[in-house]
Amino acid sequence: MKRVDILGRWQKRLAVASCAWVLASCGTEGSEAPGPLPAPVEAVRQLVESRVGELAPVLEEAAREKALRGAVEALVANEAARPFAARVQSGLRYSTVYQREYVDGERWPFLTEEGGLNEVGLAVLEEVRKAPLHGIDPTLFGVERIEKLQARIAALSPDEPAGEESAFKLQPQEVESLVVAVSAFAETHGGLEGPVVERTLIRGGTGLERVQEYVRERGRAFAERSALRAELELYVADAALRYAREMRHANLNRLGWRELRDAGGSTELILGRMQHTLEALNKAGGADDVQEVFRGLEPDHPQYRALFEATQRYREWVAEGGWPEVRPVSLREGTRSPRVGVLRERLRREGYLSPVEPDEEVVEPGDEVEEASAELVARADVLDPDGEVARSDAAGADEVPAEEVVPEVDAAGADEVPAEEVVPEVDPDVVDAALIEAMRLYRQTHQFQERGEPGAGVWRSLNVSAERRLAQMELTLGRWRESHMDGDEDFVFVNIPDFHAEVFVEGERQMRFRVVVGNNKRVCDRDTGRWVYPNATPVQWAPMEHMILNPSWYVPPRLVRESLAPKAANNPNYYEENGYEVLQLGSGEAVRQKPGPDNALGVAKFIFPNEQNIYLHDTPQKHYFDYPVRGFSSGCVRVHQPVELARFLAEYQGREELNIDELIDSGRTRKIDFERQLPVFIEYYTVWIDEAGHANFLADIYRDDARRSSEDPEAFDDCSARLAPKEVDVEGSDEQPAGVSSDLGP
Numbered sequence: 203m204k205r206v207d208i209l210g211r212w213q214k215r216l217a218v219a220s221c222a223w224v225l226a227s228c229g230t231e232g233s234e235a236p237g238p239l240p241a242p243v244e245a246v247r248q249l250v251e252s253r254v255g256e257l258a259p260v261l262e263e264a265a266r267e268k269a270l271r272g273a274v275e276a277l278v279a280n281e282a283a284r285p286f287a288a289r290v291q292s293g294l295r296y297s298t299v300y301q302r303e304y305v306d307g308e309r310w311p312f313l314t315e316e317g318g319l320n321e322v323g324l325a326v327l328e329e330v331r332k333a334p335l336h337g338i339d340p341t342l343f344g345v346e347r348i349e350k351l352q353a354r355i356a357a358l359s360p361d362e363p364a365g366e367e368s369a370f371k372l373q374p375q376e377v378e379s380l381v382v383a384v385s386a387f388a389e390t391h392g393g394l395e396g397p398v399v400e401r402t403l404i405r406g407g408t409g410l411e412r413v414q415e416y417v418r419e420r421g422r423a424f425a426e427r428s429a430l431r432a433e434l435e436l437y438v439a440d441a442a443l444r445y446a447r448e449m450r451h452a453n454l455n456r457l458g459w460r461e462l463r464d465a466g467g468s469t470e471l472i473l474g475r476m477q478h479t480l481e482a483l484n485k486a487g488g489a490d491d492v493q494e495v496f497r498g499l500e501p502d503h504p505q506y507r508a509l510f511e512a513t514q515r516y517r518e519w520v521a522e523g524g525w526p527e528v529r530p531v532s533l534r535e536g537t538r539s540p541r542v543g544v545l546r547e548r549l550r551r552e553g554y555l556s557p558v559e560p561d562e563e564v565v566e567p568g569d570e571v572e573e574a575s576a577e578l579v580a581r582a583d584v585l586d587p588d589g590e591v592a593r594s595d596a597a598g599a600d601e602v603p604a605e606e607v608v609p610e611v612d613a614a615g616a617d618e619v620p621a622e623e624v625v626p627e628v629d630p631d632v633v634d635a636a637l638i639e640a641m642r643l644y645r646q647t648h649q650f651q652e653r654g655e656p657g658a659g660v661w662r663s664l665n666v667s668a669e670r671r672l673a674q675m676e677l678t679l680g681r682w683r684e685s686h687m688d689g690d691e692d693f694v695f696v697n698i699p700d701f702h703a704e705v706f707v708e709g710e711r712q713m714r715f716r717v718v719v720g721n722n723k724r725v726c727d728r729d730t731g732r733w734v735y736p737n738a739t740p741v742q743w744a745p746m747e748h749m750i751l752n753p754s755w756y757v758p759p760r761l762v763r764e765s766l767a768p769k770a771a772n773n774p775n776y777y778e779e780n781g782y783e784v785l786q787l788g789s790g791e792a793v794r795q796k797p798g799p800d801n802a803l804g805v806a807k808f809i810f811p812n813e814q815n816i817y818l819h820d821t822p823q824k825h826y827f828d829y830p831v832r833g834f835s836s837g838c839v840r841v842h843q844p845v846e847l848a849r850f851l852a853e854y855q856g857r858e859e860l861n862i863d864e865l866i867d868s869g870r871t872r873k874i875d876f877e878r879q880l881p882v883f884i885e886y887y888t889v890w891i892d893e894a895g896h897a898n899f900l901a902d903i904y905r906d907d908a909r910r911s912s913e914d915p916e917a918f919d920d921c922s923a924r925l926a927p928k929e930v931d932v933e934g935s936d937e938q939p940a941g942v943s944s945d946l947g948p
Contacts, residue, residue, distance in 0.1 A: 243381070245394065253399040257403060264403075265416075270432060273431070274300075274435070277294070295443070295444060300436055302477065311432075314431050316431070318352045321489060330343050335517070355431065376413070379410055446476065502688065503687055516668060520668045526544050526548055528544050528665060533633055533641060537633040538631050546630050551668075644660075650830060678887050678888060681885070686742070686883050687883050691707070692878075696839055698739055716842035718833070719739040720833065720835050727921075733919055735904050743882060745881050746879055747811060751848065753801070754871065757792075766782070766793060781796050781798055806841075816839065818841050886906060
């Protein structure tokens with residue numbers, strides 16, 4: 203309504219001014235010389251007349267823009283009408299985002315130009331192509347379709363501009379209408395700065411209907427290119443958002459139901475994240491900015507980037523053919539065997555050993571090697587209860603100690619060389635200190651005992667293929683994309699398969715210490731027919747609220763039934779003799795272990811409330827920490843350095859007045875609340891990159907990697923055919939040390 207009033211007012215002004223000018227120019231007796239038009243009208247007319255001859259290219263561009271916008275709107279509308287599952291399979295998954303951004307928000311295509319993808323679009327496509335390097339399925343992004351669209355646009359003939367005879371020319375009355383419209387536009391927008399004539403002409407209005415018709419008609423000439431460009435624009439955008447979803451945006455593990463509710467639900471939350479990424483790409487000025495946007499989608503923990511870079515090394519080793527299979531051989535220094543040469547080459551291929559110079563040909567043994575085991579848990583030598591290392595076929599028939607080999611010597615000595623000039627050659631078939639150290643490092647990074655002759659588990663591990671190791675690394679990259687961590691700088695981190703915990707402040711690691719986690723006994727659930735791990739430490743996160751020094755322990759009812767009650771039935775004084783007391787509570791009877799040196803929780807426990815009632819705590823069973831694979835608890839996390847952790851947390855809280863050692867020595871129970879609540883993250887990563895850059899392949903203690911890697915996870919979990927056994931142990935890793943008959947700790 204306002205626009206019509208303004209146009210009407212300017213039309214009246216122009217009519218009055220024109221009449222006055224005409225009368226004055228005709229002249230009458232006594233009349234004065236004609237005066238100038240009112241300043242605004244004259245300025246507008248001059249501006250319009252100066253641009254009239256240059257408007258054909260403007261209309262040409264307007265026709266292109268209209269055709270492209272129409273193609274975008276049509277494509278978005280068509281995709282929105284398709285079922286979501288169909289869009290996920292072969293269309294625009296995020297048509298809702300494109301409706302908001304490109305249609306409702308009138309965002310101009312920023313990934314394409316007339317000839318196809320622009321610099322930003324090409325950079326986006328290049329980043330999406332890197333998805334397989336992160337272990338992400340490349341078929342999710344429609345790259346092949348994008349490349350075909352790009353080729354089709356490149357094959358189009360250039361659009362012919364309108365010829366001189368068909369170029370649009372304004373008629374006199376249309377010029378007058380344009381003057382009126384520009385004047386109204388200038389009044390509304392505060393002046394004549396910028397391309398106001400062009401904008402007004404394209405907007406159209408009263409008296410300019412022929413302009414709009416020309417733009418529509420001319421736009422048909424650009425229909426094919428516009429349709430292809432719209433497809434290319436939106437499919438590249440969709441590939442970028444699908445990548446963002448896989449890398450980061452679909453991870454809602456950190457959020458509770460209240461946060462999801464406040465965000466409008468998970469779908470709305472993810473769509474909002476997608477719009478933010480699209481806006482960031484729209485602001486990108488070139489390939490470097492695009493790369494920064496994509497790098498920002500990666501998990502924030504430094505371990506992800508370290509693992510990604512290590513994965514590329516293993517990818518190269520796979521492409522080079524992996525490594526040779528090895529047979530057991532004694533690692534006594536000086537032992538000679540062709541098997542030693544093969545072992546040396548095997549370690550060199552994975553970066554544990556430098557190549558021998560001069561590079562001699564390695565003799566491959568002809569013995570058949572049994573199929574490598576993919577299970578890292580099955581390690582007999584790691585968990586030998588006596589601390590001895592199992593020896594399996596360690597001394598082959600073709601081994602000869604080096605000191606027993608007598609080399610031939612030229613007695614004449616005619617061609618002797620001074621000793622200082624002799625460069626000793628390394629015999630690749632002889633065990634030397636470098637090979638022993640390389641094997642020690644390998645065993646360390648694979649959770650084996652580092653000393654003594656390697657057992658059967660070490661040799662099986664060495665024969666796990668490079669392809670299998672690469673698959674483990676890619677699976678672990680995927681786990682990081684599911685992490686509960688989201689940019690935290692201060693936190694406690696427990697990696698279950700690593701059997702270590704770490705404390706970070708401002709992104710820097712302050713502590714690293716051993717932990718014991720839940721054992722891996724599995725039970726066939728008779729109700730569901732599925733394998734379960736009742737004592738497994740669960741993946742979770744929660745803020746640490748307080749710690750308790752000299753705690754008591756309420757024994758879980760299950761442990762009371764299974765372990766304590768039978769002993770108390772045989773010995774009425776059992777509870778009192780072993781530091782337990784029976785309490786009568788409103789909910790029934792409970793058994794509590796008093797604070798003291800034998801208390802299962804030791805001198806401290808650290809509480810981060812959670813549904814599973816998992817916490818960190820000390821333990822009197824210190825010998826468990828001597829084992830590389832430490833899955834012995836009933837679910838809670840036992841800490842090797844509880845006093846040091848308590849001191850650190852007190853300092854982190856700024857509680858200098860707390861003397862942790864004195865409080866513990868007092869024997870009194872003391873609860874210390876935390877104002878600064880560190881989040882505790884308990885997660886599950888079977889590949890870990892250490893500070894030296896070596897990939898550590900860790901125990902898949904709860905077989906979760908094996909489940910994910912299986913062709914049918916449902917069948918993997920199924921135990922319905924084996925309901926007869928009540929309990930089944932996973933191989934090896936839950937074996938208890940010698941001399942320990944039971945362990946009732948949490």
